[in-house]
Amino acid sequence: MESIDKVKQDAEKLAAAKEAVKLVKNNDVVGLGTGSTATFAIKELAERMKNGLQITAAASSLKTEEIASSYGIPILKLETLGSIDLSIDGADEFTESLNLIKGGGGALFREKIVASLSKFSVIVADSSKKVDTLGAFTVPVEVVPLALQYVSDQLEKAGGSGILRKREGETFVTDNGNYIIDANFGLIAEPAELAFTLNQIDGVLAHGLFIGLTSKVIMARAEEILVFE
Known part of the structure; x- marks a missing residue:
């Protein structure tokens, strides 16, 4: 059985991902992160596409590419892109000053390239990821x-x-x-x-230190959505 904490975290990730996906506009090139949080965002994007949203995407890992393709999201090769309109990813830790630790899933280099290419970079998080000082996570x-x-x-x-x-x-x-x-x-x-x-x-x-690469963090805490900019 899933732990209560895991169920709560997943519910918060989903709520935050839904909020982040609202920022995607028609014809955007969307950067897709790696890990459970990013997967929630991919599923939400696929739902919006069923209702007529048209996007292309760039994936930060082979795994993400596979997941996004399985939902019918068209994938562009990262090496062909000069910019990405908006990216959505998770984080292992973040502070209110928008410094992050990422890379728990092992895709940190590609995630950093996606973030660097992004005109607007959104991090989706559950409430356990917010810290006063980075470093509890390696x-x-x-x-x-x-x-x-x-x-x-x-x-x-x-x-x-x-x-x-x-x-x-x-x-x-x-x-x-x-x-x-x-x-x-x-x-x-x-x-x-x-x-x-x-x-x-x-x-x-x-x-995995992401400094000055994040435009906004959308965090869910129980029923509440908190935004850090």
Whole structure:
């Protein structure tokens, strides 16, 4: 049986996703995130398409591409796009200043590209994702495999302890053929500074700190919709 918490979280995700999908306009190119929250948004978009909405979409992962295609949403290749009208995605943590940790699902690099291409980037969240300070959730770091040891050492120098992500006993491999180190920095007082530090490490393709990339967070808390801009 699903836990009460999971049922509550899913209900909040669905409510927030419905609110976010209202922002999509006819002929928009929509960026689709990865994970359970984004899947709710995809289903809601498909419902609006049944009522005449016309969109194309760009997916932040192969999994999302598969799900969106199964609902009849036309997919454009990310590499062909100069901009995205609006993107909808989830987050692992967010603060009121719209700093995020993302990448729990392993799609952080592509999610970051989608966010960077987006004229307007909307994050959909349940109430458990809001924090005062980022860092209870580890920071995913996508690493080119041959740089694994070097990056691990550099993360340690930056004050983090990293664990190589595994799935079912095997090393997790991203859609880009890379590894993920889940790095624990404790609570992060200065996320922009840490993001800058991580950006300087050779071998890091992307990290899960999303700073200055979000236009709006739509969060559901029980029956209430809260918007952070």
